[in-house]
Amino acid sequence: MEQAKARVEAIEEKLRALEEREARLLSQMTTQPSYADAVRNAVPRTSEAEHARAVSSPRRTRKRKAEGTFPDVEREKNERLSRREKERLRVRRAPEVVVALKREAEDLLSSAMPGKRRHKTLRIGVRQAIRQYGMEGLKAIVAELLQLSKHGLDVLEPVHVHTLTKKQRDGIIPSFMFVKENHDASGALEKIKARMVAGGNEQDRSEYSDCSSPTVATEAIFLLAAEAARSGAAVATIDFPGAFLNASIPDSDPHTYVRINRSLTGLLAAVDKRMKQFVKDGVLVCRLKRPLYGCIDASKRWYDHLCEMLSELGFEQNAYDACVLRKVSRTGEP
Numbered sequence: 001m002e003q004a005k006a007r008v009e010a011i012e013e014k015l016r017a018l019e020e021r022e023a024r025l026l027s028q029m030t031t032q033p034s035y036a037d038a039v040r041n042a043v044p045r046t047s048e049a050e051h052a053r054a055v056s057s058p059r060r061t062r063k064r065k066a067e068g069t070f071p072d073v074e075r076e077k078n079e080r081l082s083r084r085e086k087e088r089l090r091v092r093r094a095p096e097v098v099v100a101l102k103r104e105a106e107d108l109l110s111s112a113m114p115g116k117r118r119h120k121t122l123r124i125g126v127r128q129a130i131r132q133y134g135m136e137g138l139k140a141i142v143a144e145l146l147q148l149s150k151h152g153l154d155v156l157e158p159v160h161v162h163t164l165t166k167k168q169r170d171g172i173i174p175s176f177m178f179v180k181e182n183h184d185a186s187g188a189l190e191k192i193k194a195r196m197v198a199g200g201n202e203q204d205r206s207e208y209s210d211c212s213s214p215t216v217a218t219e220a221i222f223l224l225a226a227e228a229a230r231s232g233a234a235v236a237t238i239d240f241p242g243a244f245l246n247a248s249i250p251d252s253d254p255h256t257y258v259r260i261n262r263s264l265t266g267l268l269a270a271v272d273k274r275m276k277q278f279v280k281d282g283v284l285v286c287r288l289k290r291p292l293y294g295c296i297d298a299s300k301r302w303y304d305h306l307c308e309m310l311s312e313l314g315f316e317q318n319a320y321d322a323c324v325l326r327k328v329s330r331t332g333e334p
Contacts, residue, residue, distance in 0.1 A: 002158075014278070030296075075224050126141060126262075126264050127263050133179070133192050137192055137194075139192075140193055141179075141264075141267060142271060144269050145267055145271045145272075147242060147245070148245075149271050149275075151271070153242070153246075154290075155292065156258075156275075156286040156288065157287045157288075157289055158274065158278035158284060158285070158286050160285075161277065164285075171203070171204060171257060172257045172258065172259050172285060173198055173199045173202045173256070173257070173258055173259065174202070174261075175198050175199065175261075175292070176195075176198075177196055177264055178195045178196075179194050179195055180192070180195065181193075195293060196258070196292060197292060197294040198295040199294060208297050210300060212300060213299040213302070213303035216323035216324065216325055217321050220318075220320075244290070244291050244298040244301070245291075246290075247290060247291055247300065247302045247305040248289065249288060249289060249290060249291060249301065255288075256288040256291075257283075257285055259283060259285055260283070260286065261282065261283055262283075263280055267282065314327050
């Protein structure tokens, strides 16, 4: 345990050193003089009289050296460019080293605490997921596509791109497939899970007046835990599979269109036959009938849907915390 902690501390020191070096390199790159400044400094300034004499005098050309390059300015330019290219390569490589060290630190922490539940999330393409996980990866991806198709929650409605307006075409956002490893308490692999996510960072926020959902306050959790302990109430947690997909997007609201590419398009067309006629050059565009993970309004729509569902069951929203709902039984006890 002590060796693992010492190793983690050493890795953290390396990370800090790399971050300092990256900041220093970026500062040097932004403050270095440009080639134009070097040329201006290398060429001496002349007075107006000297300039007039030079213009009126017959033109004389300067012979180049045997190697065919300008003497000092050209050489300094090449040296400066080579130095800048080296610095760019170092800065480009620095994040990769940081990521590798962070992964090593996570592995050490996981091995030092085997009882801690671990998750591994990879943003990879469909082909890479199938190569890495084989049939289990393919099953996870197909299960996610089935959930999104007409055989599941009917989330995707295919459209022809030429039927969309220019504003709608400009608002098409990308989609990605996330593959996640679920581990049990002992660290053993439980299952492979795939999830389709929308690139909501490219959505126009001006079209959504309210897209933020409230979060429960820490004090509210402490108070509820204390009240449950005092009254001897049962405490439980519930997981909603595909939570955001349970909400819907009304037709009156702004439409959200996603772009599905290449291998994922072929799998989706195999799962849902109606998609095939809408595929063009390996690309499929669909309108979302339900919010995908990643959409900027997904969490707010799920919150509104959940509150409406709990309200129908007799729960009342707390006046001080919008994430706390309470239901009083017939006996008068909460």
